[in-house]
Amino acid sequence: MRLPERVWLLTGRPGVGKTTCLRRVMERLALPAGGFFTEEIREREQRVGFALVTLRGERAILAHVRRPGVPRVGKYGVDVEVLDRVGVPAIHDAVRQRALVVIDEIGRMEMTSATFRQAVEAALASGVPVLGTILRPAHPWADAIKRHAAVRLIEVTPANRETVPEQLADLVARQAAAR
Numbered sequence: 001m002r003l004p005e006r007v008w009l010l011t012g013r014p015g016v017g018k019t020t021c022l023r024r025v026m027e028r029l030a031l032p033a034g035g036f037f038t039e040e041i042r043e044r045e046q047r048v049g050f051a052l053v054t055l056r057g058e059r060a061i062l063a064h065v066r067r068p069g070v071p072r073v074g075k076y077g078v079d080v081e082v083l084d085r086v087g088v089p090a091i092h093d094a095v096r097q098r099a100l101v102v103i104d105e106i107g108r109m110e111m112t113s114a115t116f117r118q119a120v121e122a123a124l125a126s127g128v129p130v131l132g133t134i135l136r137p138a139h140p141w142a143d144a145i146k147r148h149a150a151v152r153l154i155e156v157t158p159a160n161r162e163t164v165p166e167q168l169a170d171l172v173a174r175q176a177a178a179r
Contacts, residue, residue, distance in 0.1 A: 005152050006175055007130040008168060009106070009145070012156035018133040021156055022104050024165035025131060031176055034094025035102030035132075036087050038062060050109065052082060054090040055102060062087075063109050071112040084115045091119040095126045100172070103132035106142060117141060124148050129175060131168075 010018045019037060026033065034055050041049035041064065049064035060082040061067075067077030087110070094101040101123045110116050123130050124145070134153075135142055146153050152171075156164055 005150065005171070006127070007124060007132075007148065007151045008154060008172065009130075009132050009134045009151055010154050010156050010164070010168075011134050011136045011146075013136060016156050016158065017161040018156050019104050021161055021164045021168070022102070022131065022133055025169045025172065026102065028165065028169035029100070029172060031173070032097060032099040033102055034090055034097060034099050035104075036090045037102065037104040049076060052087050054086060055094075056090070058086055058090075060086045073108045073112070076109065078109045078112050080113045083110060083113045088113070088115050088119045091123055095123050095128055098128055100176070101128055101130045101132075103130065105133035105135070106145060107133075107135045108139075111139070111141060120145065124150065129172060129179075131172060 010021055012018055023037065036052050036054045039051045039053055040047050041051055041061065050062045051059055052062040053059045061079060062082050063073065063076035063078045065075050067079060069077055071078045071080065091101055091103060103120060106120060134146060145151065154164065154168065
C-alpha cells in the first residue's frame with residue numbers, strides 16, 4: 001500500500017544544484033520548518049569543508065580537510081559529534097513540533113553517524129512532511145530510504161533545476177494544506 005506523498009528527496013549528481021533547489025523551495029513556502037542545510041566552506045576559491053547550519057541559525061563545522069582522524073569521506077575529516085549535537089536535535093525538534101523537516105543532506109558524511117540515521121528513520125516514521133536531499137549513488141541504507149513508501153525521489157538535472165523549486169513548493173504547500 002502506498003502512503004500519501006509527504007517526503008520529497010532531491011537527488012542528482014554532485015554540484016547539480018540540489019541544495020540550491022532546496023533553498024529556493026523553502027523561500028517559497030510559508031510553513032513552520034526545522035532541520036538543517038549544509039554549506040560549503042571555501043578558502044581562496046577552494047572547497048575545504050562543509051558547515052551544518054540549522055534553520056534556527058546555529059552553525060558548526062561538519063567536515064574539513066584539516067580535521068584529523070576518522071571518519072573520513074574523501075579528503076574530509078567528519079566531525080560526527082557536531083552532527084549528533086546540532087543536526088540531529090534540529091531534526092527531532094521539527095518532528096516534535098510537527099513542522100516540515102528539512103534535511104540537507106542524507107549523504108556519505110552524514111551517514112557516518114548512527115544517531116543521524118536513526119533520526120532520519122524517525123522522521124520518516126513520524127508522519128510529518130520531510131524535504132531533503134539524498135546522495136544518488138547506490139548505498140544500502142540510503143537506497144532503503146529512497147524506497148520508503150512515503151518518499152518521492154526527484155532527480156535534479158541541469159535541464160530541470162530552474163523549474164523544480166516552484167513545482168516542488170507547490171506540491172509541498174498543497175500537501176500541507178490537506179493535512
